[in-house]
Amino acid sequence: MSAATALLKFGKPPETASKDAEQHALHPELSSAHVRFIGLGKTYAGQSAPALEGIDLNIQRGEIFGIIGRSGAGKSSLIRTINRLEQPTTGRVLIDQVDIGAFDEDRLVRLRRRIGMIFQHFNLMSAKTVWQNVELPLKVAGVAKAERQRKVAELLALVGLEHKHHAYPAQLSGGQKQRVGIARALVHDPDILLCDEATSALDPETTASILDLLRDINQRLGLTIVLITHEMAVIRDICQRVVVLEHGRIVEQGAVWQVFGNPRHEVSKTLLAPLQAALPAELQARLQPQPGSVDAALVLNLRVSGSERQAPELSTLFARLGGRISLLQGSIEPIQGRPLGQLLVSVANSPHPAEQIIERARQWATQVEVLGYVD
Ligand SMILES: Nc1ncnc2c1ncn2[C@@H]1O[C@H](COP(=O)(O)OP(=O)(O)OP(=O)(O)O)[C@@H](O)[C@H]1O
Numbered sequence: 001m002s003a004a005t006a007l008l009k010f011g012k013p014p015e016t017a018s019k020d021a022e023q024h025a026l027h028p029e030l031s032s033a034h035v036r037f038i039g040l041g042k043t044y045a046g047q048s049a050p051a052l053e054g055i056d057l058n059i060q061r062g063e064i065f066g067i068i069g070r071s072g073a074g075k076s077s078l079i080r081t082i083n084r085l086e087q088p089t090t091g092r093v094l095i096d097q098v099d100i101g102a103f104d105e106d107r108l109v110r111l112r113r114r115i116g117m118i119f120q121h122f123n124l125m126s127a128k129t130v131w132q133n134v135e136l137p138l139k140v141a142g143v144a145k146a147e148r149q150r151k152v153a154e155l156l157a158l159v160g161l162e163h164k165h166h167a168y169p170a171q172l173s174g175g176q177k178q179r180v181g182i183a184r185a186l187v188h189d190p191d192i193l194l195c196d197e198a199t200s201a202l203d204p205e206t207t208a209s210i211l212d213l214l215r216d217i218n219q220r221l222g223l224t225i226v227l228i229t230h231e232m233a234v235i236r237d238i239c240q241r242v243v244v245l246e247h248g249r250i251v252e253q254g255a256v257w258q259v260f261g262n263p264r265h266e267v268s269k270t271l272l273a274p275l276q277a278a279l280p281a282e283l284q285a286r287l288q289p290q291p292g293s294v295d296a297a298l299v300l301n302l303r304v305s306g307s308e309r310q311a312p313e314l315s316t317l318f319a320r321l322g323g324r325i326s327l328l329q330g331s332i333e334p335i336q337g338r339p340l341g342q343l344l345v346s347v348a349n350s351p352h353p354a355e356q357i358i359e360r361a362r363q364w365a366t367q368v369e370v371l372g373y374v375d
């Protein structure tokens with residue numbers, strides 16, 4: 001949507017319009033942001049600590065954008081400012097360069113139709129059939145019956161539920177319920193879909209099928225998807241960029257392959273730990289902080305990212321470290337087409353002292369962690 005059509009859809013007070021125009025003349029890259037948070041803060045009534053503070057963030061049109069963070073970090077509060085289910089205390093939210101802060105009820109209703117939302121617990125109406133659940137928001141919006149029927153049939157086909165029109169939510173599996181939730185979120189042809197823990201109640205196989213569906217919708221309909229999850233594998237599998245929140249602030253953001261390949265903040269490292277390879281328990285128990293003898297092996301955790309064309313090359317690592325290198329644990333997987341690897345190795349009998357081995361490993365790996373020594 002161009003700025004001009006955005007204005008037609010949402011309207012905009014003249015004073016913020018000129019301020020934004022000035023900003024975009026200075027920073028043309030911001031004009032492409034679909035959702036933009038500027039100095040956003042939120043403090044709930046009766047709370048002393050802010051739930052969100054100083055959030056500056058751009059979400060680009062058509063991307064799948066992930067939000068992660070510990071429980072209470074402010075993820076839901078942030079996503080809910082996009083459709084103004086939450087009103088920020090400070091700062092602004094721009095959608096297609098339009099500040100939504102000053103919207104009256106009428107414009108808010110129109111805004112919310114442009115933004116679909118799905119939740120962990122599906123929020124379906126138990127006394128209504130699948131068809132009626134999807135049809136309801138169209139009825140509320142006063143859409144004529146023929147058009148409602150066309151739209152509901154089209155969406156139920158899109159989410160693969162043609163055969164469940166007459167079923168009630170209680171007769172559906174979790175994955176099927178979420179498909180109804182997705183169909184319902186798409187009734188007004190939104191250009192943004194917000195997903196707050198949309199796969200958290202699903203088993204891994206169903207999660208994978210819902211992620212396939214979201215990816216398909218993203219590509220087929222060009223929808224911008226903003227996704228909160230506690231499951232790091234979900235971010236790895238479908239997001240292009242990710243932001244990490246802690247105590248209401250951004251602590252890290254970037255391309256998923258970068259953040260996952262080389263997490264810098266402690267929170268990111270902790271959140272990503274479940275995806276990491278760990279030492280076998282028997283070896284872990286034998287680890288010591290200092291070498292017990294001259295023959296002790298140095299145990300290292302190496303992260304490495306290859307390029308789009310080349311996987312990480314082991315011969316270079318071996319030549320650099322010297323001595324006897326044993327592979328204790330390892331994995332490599334593509335994230336956004338880039339091979340990201342993790343190697344747990346022990347190095348014994350190297351001609352180089354430990355500090356030099358670590359330094360030499362740093363020239364090869366993106367991240368080197370010294371785990372200890374084993375005799
Ligand atoms: N309606 C509310 N009233 C008062 N405080 C709130 C309200 N909603 C959220 N909070 C507080 O704001 C902070 C952020 O909450 P939020 O729900 O955004 O976190 P979250 O990252 O989504 O957590 P979770 O992963 O558990 O869903 C928390 O400290 C929470 O207690």
Ligand SMILES: [Mg+2]
Binds near residue numbers: 075076077196
């Ligand atoms: Mg939440």
